[in-house]
Every structure is written in structure tokens, then in C-alpha cells.
Amino acid sequence: MASALMVLMSFLLIYQVVKSTVLENIDNNLENETNKHVNQIKIEDGQIKFVHKGEWEEEEHKEINFNPIFIEIVDKEGNPMDKSPNLGSNSLYFKPGTALVNKGFNLNLNGKEVRQMQVELLTEGELTGYLLLATSFEDSKSLLNNLKTVLFFLYPIVLLFLFLTLRWLASKSIQPILDITRKAEIITKDNLNERLPTLKYKDEINSLSVSINHLLERVEKGVLREKQFTSDASHELRTPLAILKGNFEVLIRKPRTPEEYIAKIREGIIIIDKLNAILDQLLTLARLQKGIHKNEEVDLKFLVKDIIESTQKQNPTRSIILTEKLVNKGFIKANEKSVAIILENLIQNAIKYSLDTQDINLVLRREKEGICLEIIDQGIGISDEELKKIYQPFFRGESHELGRINGAGLGLSIVKKLCDLYQIKIYILSEKGKGTTIILLFPTTIIHA
Numbered sequence: 001m002a003s004a005l006m007v008l009m010s011f012l013l014i015y016q017v018v019k020s021t022v023l024e025n026i027d028n029n030l031e032n033e034t035n036k037h038v039n040q041i042k043i044e045d046g047q048i049k050f051v052h053k054g055e056w057e058e059e060e061h062k063e064i065n066f067n068p069i070f071i072e073i074v075d076k077e078g079n080p081m082d083k084s085p086n087l088g089s090n091s092l093y094f095k096p097g098t099a100l101v102n103k104g105f106n107l108n109l110n111g112k113e114v115r116q117m118q119v120e121l122l123t124e125g126e127l128t129g130y131l132l133l134a135t136s137f138e139d140s141k142s143l144l145n146n147l148k149t150v151l152f153f154l155y156p157i158v159l160l161f162l163f164l165t166l167r168w169l170a171s172k173s174i175q176p177i178l179d180i181t182r183k184a185e186i187i188t189k190d191n192l193n194e195r196l197p198t199l200k201y202k203d204e205i206n207s208l209s210v211s212i213n214h215l216l217e218r219v220e221k222g223v224l225r226e227k228q229f230t231s232d233a234s235h236e237l238r239t240p241l242a243i244l245k246g247n248f249e250v251l252i253r254k255p256r257t258p259e260e261y262i263a264k265i266r267e268g269i270i271i272i273d274k275l276n277a278i279l280d281q282l283l284t285l286a287r288l289q290k291g292i293h294k295n296e297e298v299d300l301k302f303l304v305k306d307i308i309e310s311t312q313k314q315n316p317t318r319s320i321i322l323t324e325k326l327v328n329k330g331f332i333k334a335n336e337k338s339v340a341i342i343l344e345n346l347i348q349n350a351i352k353y354s355l356d357t358q359d360i361n362l363v364l365r366r367e368k369e370g371i372c373l374e375i376i377d378q379g380i381g382i383s384d385e386e387l388k389k390i391y392q393p394f395f396r397g398e399s400h401e402l403g404r405i406n407g408a409g410l411g412l413s414i415v416k417k418l419c420d421l422y423q424i425k426i427y428i429l430s431e432k433g434k435g436t437t438i439i440l441l442f443p444t445t446i447i448h449a
Helices: 002-040 053-062 138-185 204-253 258-290 300-314 336-352 411-421
Strands: 041-044 047-050 069-075 080-083 105-109 112-123 126-136 296-299 320-325 331-334 360-366 370-377 425-431 435-443
Touching: 002 069, 002 112, 002 126, 002 138, 112 138, 138 204, 204 258, 296 300, 296 336, 300 320, 300 336, 300 360, 300 370, 331 336, 336 360, 336 370, 336 411, 336 435, 411 425
Parallel strands: 320 360
Antiparallel strands: 041 047, 069 080, 069 126, 105 112, 112 126, 296 331, 360 370, 370 435, 425 435
16 A cells, blocks of 8 residues: 555656646747747737737748747737737637736637736836737647556556565565574474574574574573583482482391491481582572572672681691782672682682692782682692583592592582672683692672772
8 A cells, every 4th residue: 555655646746747847848938929029019009019910920921830829919908909810710818917927827719728828018117908828738738648548557557566576575585584484483492403594695584593593502502501410410319319228228138236337327427418518509500590699798808718717627637828919908799608609619629639738829919900819729630621621510520539539510610600690700720730720810890999
């Protein structure tokens, strides 16, 4: 409907432009004739007449004129005074008080349509009569009628052609959307590796397809992480539960000595403690995925000292040395419990993966980019291959070098998620057999002056 209205308005505009152009040309011709004949008029015995009318008629007969000019002179009351011979017994139409400059009007003359112009005749500034000029409008009328007929029959043809063209273009333009829809309908959780087709031309549909592909990629990674996490968690929980079950089965096969019961119960307590630790870490990961945190003002210097003190109480044989290079207090905007989890995990790892005789060194200093905390141990170190997987949940390196080291492999995964949450940058520098340095950079964006 909008297209039909636009075409209709265009055709009407074309017709009006042609019509106004034709009328303007006729009016210009009449004006030229007016200028030509107005000086050939005289007043004689109270009558307005043509000067040298005979010569003028002779001159008219010598010219080939396909559109003859009809001329008539009337007094100011409209009474005929003189006229051109080609009018014969006919007279032009007089409009009292009308003298439009360069503007004509249409009327019928002896059954034919003509275009007429009426001009005032002034003698010494006084109105004495009117000069009426007219020319045939039949050819122009025929031209306008033909144009009207052509536009009338052309209108439905143009609409049909426009409809078919737009329908074809619409089907071509919507085809990529149909392809994307069909592809999207077959993508399920079992084939998240499938992607929507992209287009050759970089238009809005292609941008939509690319955005959905990025979304599918994120969903696929999330599902794979969830599957891997579920698999690893079930494995970590199943092993200690199997050991507990085995111990209980051994105990009930036959009577045991009190010492044997006590030994198995102690082993069970150790396993239950490990299960509790794993469950606590799993709950921490679940909370992090929900993004539950409350920011507050944290004194980093005080927090580091407090964690070192509590850690040394738990490990009285270990030496943890803090080198402090902060001039002012190091206040940051974060969640104190979350930052404490980061520091506790990293310090505990440094203790766990180094010998009892080796010191743990911490360096707290101010850098241009923010506050920097280094945790340095001289333990077993981490290989380059292990560094690539260090943040994966349940990943554990070759801990057999120091004997069986307890742990579930969730600590660094929790640390990385918390660091990302608070925009804390973490760097791990390590060399196998020589120790590990972990650098935490608290950016200026979270430092509270």
C-alpha cells in the first residue's frame, strides 16, 4: 500500500508538472503576442482599432502558423470594438475587471477549447479597454489526455512489476534468516559445536549470525566446563567414599582388636575431613558463579599480617617472612573474606609444596600500577606444561615428589575466579625444582585512597 501510494503520488506529480509546463508555454506565447500587438492599437473617433490592419493581416497570411492567435478588442464595458478576421462571427469571452499578468484561462470557443489572456489597454494612464488574445488548446489538451491515459494504464503495470520485484527481493533477503532459523532449530545440547552460517556480505543479518555464534561458543564452553567439573567432582568424592566403605566392610567381616578399630576410625575421620574440605571448596565455587559478594574497605596490610599469623599457628614449624615496603596504609575496595580466601590458598600452597626447612617469603610494596604482593617459595616448582592447566578445577600436578600431598585441586581455580571478580591480576613464575613466585597486583581502580 505504501509503494502504491508513492507511485500514485509520483504519477500525479508528473502529470501536474507536464500540465503546468504546457500552460506556461502557451501563456508565454500569448504574452509575446500581447507585446507585439498592443503597440498596433489606436483610438479613432472613440473606437479602439488596429493600426495598419490590412498590412498586419497580409503579414499573418504569409506565415505558417499551426496555432493561430485570435485577437479581439473590447471597451471597458466589454463591448466589441475590433477583432482578427480568423474569429469570424465568434467573439472571445470577456471577464469584467480581470487583467491577470502572464496568466491565462481556458474556455470553449465554437465547441473548441482555447486558452485566453486578457490585458488592459491604457491611454494616458486611463483604462480605455481590453485586449483579448486566445489560441487553440486542443493539441495541448490531446497531449495531456494521452499522458493521463498512459499513466492510468501504466499504474497497475508498474504496481504489478514493483510487487513481483519486491517479493523476489524479499524472498532473497529473507533466505539467510530462514537458513539461520533452520540451523538454529537443530542445535541442541548434544551438538553445541554446530554454528550458524555466516554471509558473504557484512550486513545486519551477518552480524546477528556472528553474535549468535559467539553466544553458542560461550554456552558450549560453559557446558563443557560444567561436564568436566561434574566428572571431576564425582571422581574426587567417590574415591574417599569408596575408601570409607572398604574400611567399614573390613571391620565387619570379623571381630577386631580395639587398636584396629581405633586405627580405622582415625582413617575415616581423616577421609571425612577431606570430604568436608572438598565440599567447602565446591560451595565456594558455587557462590562465586552466582556472583554473591559485597565490597567494603579492606586494609590489605593488616589482612596479610593477620593471615600470616594464623597460618603460622597452624604450622608452627614453618617460617613465613613478610617484607613490607608500603609507605601508607594499603586500603582496597573489595570483599574481605574473598581476599582472605585468595591469600590463604596461595600461602597454604607455598607451605604445602615446599620442605619444612624452607622459608616462605612475602613482599608487599607499592607500584605505579597499584599494590603488589609477591609470595615466594623454594619448593618443587611447576613445569611449563602444568602452568597451562594450573587454574583448571581438580587439576593437580606431580605431587608425588614430596610424597602424598593432600588436596582436591580446587584452590587455584577459586583464586583465579576471585581475582577476575575483583580485577586483581595474578602472575605465576615457576621453575621445576627451584620454587614458585606468585605475584598479585591490586590495580589502582580498587585502591581506596
